[in-house]
Amino acid sequence: MTAGTGRLGPLLSPRTVAVVGASPDLRIFRGRTLQVMLGHPYAGRIYPVSRSHAEVQGLRAYPSVAAIPEPVDLAVLIIPAEFVPDELERCAAAGVRAAMILSSGFAEAATPAGEQLEARVVAIAGRHGMIVCGPNAEGYANTAAALCPTFSPAVHHLSVPLVPPWRTRGHVAVVAQSGGMGFAMFDRGRARELPFSYVITTGNEACLETFEIVDHLLDEGRTDVFLLYVETIRDRPRFERVAARALAAGKPIIAVKIGKTPAGVRAARAHTGAIAGDPAECQALFRRHGVVEVDDLDEMVDLAAAFSLHGDRLPAGPRVGIGSASGGGGGWLADACGAAGLTVPILDAATRAELDKMIPSYGSSQNPVDATAQAIVQSGYAELARRIAASDAIDAVIMIVSARISASFEREQHDLAEVARASAKPIVLWSYTLPSADTVRIVSQAGYPLFTSMQSCARAVAAMAHYRAVRERLRAAVTPPSAPSGS
C-alpha cells in the first residue's frame, strides 16, 4: 500500500495515520474516532498518540507524534483547540504531511482567541507546506481504502459494506463544510445503494477548501458525481476553473449553497465563520458553470442517484413518457412533471398501437400510459417500459411502481436489466408505496434509480436534461459549426 498520488494523497489516501488525542473512552469523540477507524479493514497503519495511555483500544499508543517509529502521512487532531497550533508544529517537525483537525473552537467561535488560533493554524500550514483540512471538520471516509477518520455515526456499525458490492461505476463524492449534512448524504444515499467514493468534511476551511478537493478528485478519476454542501466560496477563480473542468469531463456537480436568508447567513457565519456572499450572484455563478443547484437534502440524494446510474444516457430533451399501473398516479406525476418544466406529450400512433395490445380497454395508451394493474400483472413493468421508451415522442421514461413488495421485481429482474441496458434513454422509477430494501437493491442493480418523492423524481429528470443541454451548448461553442466534432 502506498500513499495516494497528487497533492492531497497524504490527506485522503495515507499509508500511516496518527490519531492525536485518541482515548479508550468510547463515549467521547476522542475515543469514538479511533473506534470508527478500527471498525473498517483499512490496510495502512494507525498510531494512537496519547499522553496518558500506553495502549488505546488494543493498539500501542505513543506519547508524541515524534515517537512513532515510521513517517506519518496524516495526523488526525482531536485535542482542545488551544493545543492545536503547537501540536501542528510538532507534527510538521516530525515530517507529518497532512492534518485533519476535528477540534472546534476556532474562527466559528467568533472570539478573538478563536480567530487567533485559526490564524496560527493557517500560518503553520503555510510555513511547512502542510495540507490541513478543518478545523471544526468531522473527518472523512475513503471507501476504497476503508479508511474512516471521523466520529460520524453514519459510518459506524454499518450492517452493510461501505459501498454496495455490485457497484463498479457511478461513484459519488461528498465534499461538505458540515459534517452532519455531509454524512447524512451518505446515510441516505447508502440506503439507496449509491456507491460513495468519498465523504469529506471540511469545517472552517482555514486552508484547504472544497474546490481544491474536487480538483484533486477529478485528477484521481474515481468519482463521477459530486455532492457539495457549501457555506462560502473563498477562491472564486479556482471555483470557475474546477467547475469548468468538471463540466467538460461530464461529471456533474450538485450543490447546495447556504445563506439565502438572513438566518441562513447567520448560521453559516456561526457554524464555520463563513461569509456567505450574495445569493443571487452565487446562483448566477452556479448556473453559468453548469453546477446543479438544489435546496433540499432529499433532492440532492435523488439527483445523485439519477446521475450515478444514468450519467451516460441523459435525456436529449424535456419530453417524458409516463407508464403506470395506477391511473391516479399518472395524472399526479404528469402535473409534477409540468411543474418541473418537463412535458408529457401524447405518444405517436405506432407506439400506442404496440401499447394497446397489452392494455385493457379501461386503461389508456395516450401518455400518461395507464396500463392498469391487470396489464402489469400479466406483462410486467419491463415490457411496458420498453414499449414506451421506443417512442420517438419522448426523451425519458418515468415508471410508476409499487415497490413495497419485492417479489414481482425479483421475478422481473432479468427483463428489467435487459430493458435498461438496451435503452438509450434514461428510465427511472417512482414508487407510490414505501420501497422495501430488497426492491431498492434489485431495481438499482437492474439499472434504475428509484424515487419516493414525485417532485424530486420530476426535478431529477429535468436536471438531467438541463445538464445535457448545457454541455451540448458548451461543445457547440468550442467546436466551429462548419467542423462537426468526431465524437
Next chain:
Amino acid sequence: MTAGTGRLGPLLSPRTVAVVGASPDLRIFRGRTLQVMLGHPYAGRIYPVSRSHAEVQGLRAYPSVAAIPEPVDLAVLIIPAEFVPDELERCAAAGVRAAMILSSGFAEAATPAGEQLEARVVAIAGRHGMIVCGPNAEGYANTAAALCPTFSPAVHHLSVPLVPPWRTRGHVAVVAQSGGMGFAMFDRGRARELPFSYVITTGNEACLETFEIVDHLLDEGRTDVFLLYVETIRDRPRFERVAARALAAGKPIIAVKIGKTPAGVRAARAHTGAIAGDPAECQALFRRHGVVEVDDLDEMVDLAAAFSLHGDRLPAGPRVGIGSASGGGGGWLADACGAAGLTVPILDAATRAELDKMIPSYGSSQNPVDATAQAIVQSGYAELARRIAASDAIDAVIMIVSARISASFEREQHDLAEVARASAKPIVLWSYTLPSADTVRIVSQAGYPLFTSMQSCARAVAAMAHYRAVRERLRAAVTPPSAPSGS
C-alpha cells in the same frame, strides 16, 4: 354490532357484507378482496356470492344476494362491468342498502358502452335510493370496524395493527378517487404511526362523491384531518358547504387536485372520466375555503402528521426557532424556512442567556440555535426544545435531530413527552439521517411529528400557521369586534 348511523352508515359501517364475485383464486382481484377482508377481525358477517362455488375461502357461498339468509347492508361488486347493472337491480330487489363497485370498464373507458353502463348504474341507484360508491373504485378500509373490502396490498398482510395502538386522537381520513394514491397515503402514513380512521376510494364517483363522504365523516366525528385526492369537483355548492363546515370545526382538509397540466387533465379523464376544470379557478376556490392544497404525496402525508399531532396548538405566526446539534443543518433548514414563507428571528436576550448556559462557546444561541453535538449528548434534545419554545420571539420550534439510532430518544422519551405536553407551541422534528422505525414510534408517541424532508417540514409549519390565520380571520368576521368571544 349495528350498522353505522347517517346516510352512509350502510356503506361504511355495515353489519353484513355480500362479496359478489368472490373467488377461491387468490391471484385475481375477486379472490384477493375476500382474502383481504378475512385477514382483519371484522365483527360483522361476510357472505360470498358465487355462481360456481358452494364454499369460498372457508365460508359458505350463496348463488345470489337474494339467497343470503339475512338483510345485507353492503354489497361489494367485483364482476365484469357488463353484468354490474343487472346485479345492482337484484341487490336492490333483495333490500341491499349500499354497493361498492370495484369493477372497471365504465365511463373511464371512454366508449359508448362504458358510458351507457355507468348511466344505468346511476339510474338504478337513484330509483332505489341506494348508496353506490364507484364504479372503478378500489374499496375502502374502516379501521375501527377492521373492515377492508378492497384488494389493495397496502392493508393486506400488515405486520402491525391498522392503527397504532397508542393513538387515541388526531385521526386521518383519506378520500381518494384513485385507489393507488389513496392507499399509498395509508402505506406511507402508517409507517409514520399516523392513525387512519378511513381510507375510502371512490373511482368514477358516478353517484357518491368525495365531499358527501367528508360531510358524513364530519357528522360521525371520528376524523380530525382529511386527505383528499380529487380529479373533479362535481357539486360545487356541496363542496363550499362542506369545506366551510370543516373549517369551522377546525378539521383541516389537505387536498391535491389533479389536472394542472394538459397531461394531467388527460390522465384524469382517462382514469375516472373526470372533467378536471380550470386549475386556477380550483386553486382560488380551495384558498377561499381554507383547503390546504399540496402538490406532492410526501408533502401530503407530512402535513397530515403535523396536523394530526398538533391540530390543537397551531403556530400563532410564522416565526420559527430552530434547535440543532448540526450547525450545517441549521443554516440549510433556515433557508428552507425562508423559502416556505417563515422567518427565523434572533431570539430574545433572556432566552439566549438560558441557552448559553448549556451551549459551548463554539456553538450559537442566536437562531438557528447551534447547540453542538456535545450539548445534545449532555443535556438532551428535550431540554434544548423546552428553552427555545419558551421564547416570545417565536411561534413554533423545529428541532434538527439524527433519528437513525433510537437509543438516545428512548432514554429521553419521558422528558420529550413532558416538554411536548407543556408547550403551547408546536414542536416538530426534522431528521437528517434516515429514522429507524423505533425512533419514529418513540417520538410520535412523545408527541412530535418527525419529518425527513426539510422542505416538507418547513412547508408543514407554514401551512399550520396559515390555517390558524384563516380560521382566526373567519372568527373575527363572524364575531363583532366590540363583543369579544367567550372562548
